[in-house]
Amino acid sequence: xxxxKDAKTATRTVRKAVNEPVQEVTADxxxxxxxxxxxxxxxxxxxxxxxxxLIDGLPMLGGQVVNSIIGTFCGLFSDGxxxxxxxxxxxxxxxxxxxxxxGLYYPEGRRDHKVPLYDETALSRWIEKAVQAAxxxxxxxxxxxxxxxxxxxxxxxxxxxxxxxxxxxANGFVDATxxxxxxxxxxxxxxxxxxxxxxxxxxxxxxxDVNNHPTRDELTARQREKAxxxxxxxxxxxxxxxxxxxxxxxxxxxxxxxxEPLAASAKALEGKDQIDLVVDFLRKEFPLxxxxxxxxxxxxxxxxxxxxxxGRQQLTTADVFAGTHFSDAIGRTAWPIELHDKxxxxxxxxxxxxxxxxxxxxxxTPPDIDNLVAAGRCIDADVDALSSVRVHGPCIATGMAAxxxxxxxxxxxxHAIDIAVLQERLKDNLVRxx
Numbered sequence: 214x215x216x217x218k219d220a221k222t223a224t225r226t227v228r229k230a231v232n233e234p235v236q237e238v239t240a241d242x243x244x245x246x247x248x249x250x251x252x253x254x255x256x257x258x259x260x261x262x263x264x265x266x267l268i269d270g271l272p273m274l275g276g277q278v279v280n281s282i283i284g285t286f287c288g289l290f291s292d293g294x295x296x297x298x299x300x301x302x303x304x305x306x307x308x309x310x311x312x313x314x315x316g317l318y319y320p321e322g323r324r325d326h327k328v329p330l331y332d333e334t335a336l337s338r339w340i341e342k343a344v345q346a347a348x349x350x351x352x353x354x355x356x357x358x359x360x361x362x363x364x365x366x367x368x369x370x371x372x373x374x375x376x377x378x379x380x381x382x383a384n385g386f387v388d389a390t391x392x393x394x395x396x397x398x399x400x401x402x403x404x405x406x407x408x409x410x411x412x413x414x415x416x417x418x419x420x421x422d423v424n425n426h427p428t429r430d431e432l433t434a435r436q437r438e439k440a441x442x443x444x445x446x447x448x449x450x451x452x453x454x455x456x457x458x459x460x461x462x463x464x465x466x467x468x469x470x471x472x473e474p475l476a477a478s479a480k481a482l483e484g485k486d487q488i489d490l491v492v493d494f495l496r497k498e499f500p501l502x503x504x505x506x507x508x509x510x511x512x513x514x515x516x517x518x519x520x521x522x523x524g525r526q527q528l529t530t531a532d533v534f535a536g537t538h539f540s541d542a543i544g545r546t547a548w549p550i551e552l553h554d555k556x557x558x559x560x561x562x563x564x565x566x567x568x569x570x571x572x573x574x575x576x577x578t579p580p581d582i583d584n585l586v587a588a589g590r591c592i593d594a595d596v597d598a599l600s601s602v603r604v605h606g607p608c609i610a611t612g613m614a615a616x617x618x619x620x621x622x623x624x625x626x627x628h629a630i631d632i633a634v635l636q637e638r639l640k641d642n643l644v645r646x647x
Contacts, residue, residue, distance in 0.1 A: 248276020250589030251389030253612025288606030385619030414484025524593030526575025544610025
């Protein structure tokens with residue numbers, strides 16, 4: 214037995230090869246970014262029978278919706294007396310399956326509430342199982358470091374991982390990175406902010422007494438009164454209470470989100486410092502609800518708007534307010550203008566009842582490339598308009614549209630597809646009101 218054990222635990226000395234081989238992977242569609250938009254695109258493409266590769270820089274799937282612990286599904290539902298769901302596709306599956314297992318909570322017990330809460334662990338497992346069942350090839354911890362393009366087409370991506378490099382060739386590509394990293398690395402023009410839009414660093418607290426929780430108005434009033442005393446940066450934060458779990462999700466911080474490695478790393482630590490100050494405030498100011506509260510988990514740094522593509526068309530604030538119904542519309546929402554452009558607070562500008570605004574395919578497609586479609590928060594819109602379409606519902610819708618546009622384009626151009634056929638495939642996201 215000892216000899217057998219020694220053989221199994223033997224070691225050898227190794228050294229990295231000078232010209233280490235690069236692993237080659239091929240696909241029909243390659244999706245970069247595994248947040249809500251990227252998961253939607255990947256699953257939709259797989260359902261269309263396409264061979265799909267899905268890449269994310271994190272060591273797990275789900276992007277911000279899971280790892281930044283957002284806690285609420287935003288932009289999925291309409292306002293007004295005629296309440297209905299805007300976006301379908303994987304949204305239907307997620308809402309059904311999480312509700313069946315207790316992973317979904319509707320505030321006040323109302324299933325017509327436009328912002329349901331979700332259990333991030335349940336959603337994470339749903340995403341992982343769905344991706345596995347779809348036969349999608351996944352590369353986690355994959356950092357995009359090079360793009361090769363020729364004659365208006367991306368041909369290959371160079372991905373670095375801690376386990377070695379990977380080269381991916383595909384017919385079509387989806388930029389669901391959130392920061393337009395694929396578009397940027399391709400050398401295409403992008404838009405960047407000249408000012409700040411702040412992200413939120415969130416956390417989950419357990420050990421709270423949900424029966425003694427303050428109202429939102431009480432919480433905000435106390436924040437504004439005591440912010441300086443406790444060193445709080447944001448004075449209008451929100452707490453989402455999940456009674457079945459006895460937990461709350463804190464969305465009470467504001468942190469800059471620079472696109473520079475040293476500054477981004479420093480801000481990631483600053484975000485946790487802000488959370489600690491918020492928890493100290495809650496414990497002392499609301500002891501009945503939070504006196505025994507504990508931080509269960511800190512989310513990863515949350516990002517709202519940093520860099521996005523220059524599309525064939527830009528969605529404007531005027532389009533959003535007018536509810537412009539574009540001839541190439543691919544999705545819709547009624548989420549308010551939600552611009553976090555100052556540290557202490559944000560702009561929240563809801564629309565009239567039954568308002569709907571639409572997203573054009575042109576906002577997803579850079580004009581100088583034929584096989585790239587953006588999805589999620591890096592589509593083309595002005596700053597205010599983007600703040601109303603960067604949430605979950607539109608992210609799912611743009612992911613679906615990206616998959617179908619590339620499927621229809623095949624080895625041709627996404628700029629030459631039949632829009633009527635695309636819209637027929639996406640009709641539930643454009644006209645369904647049940």
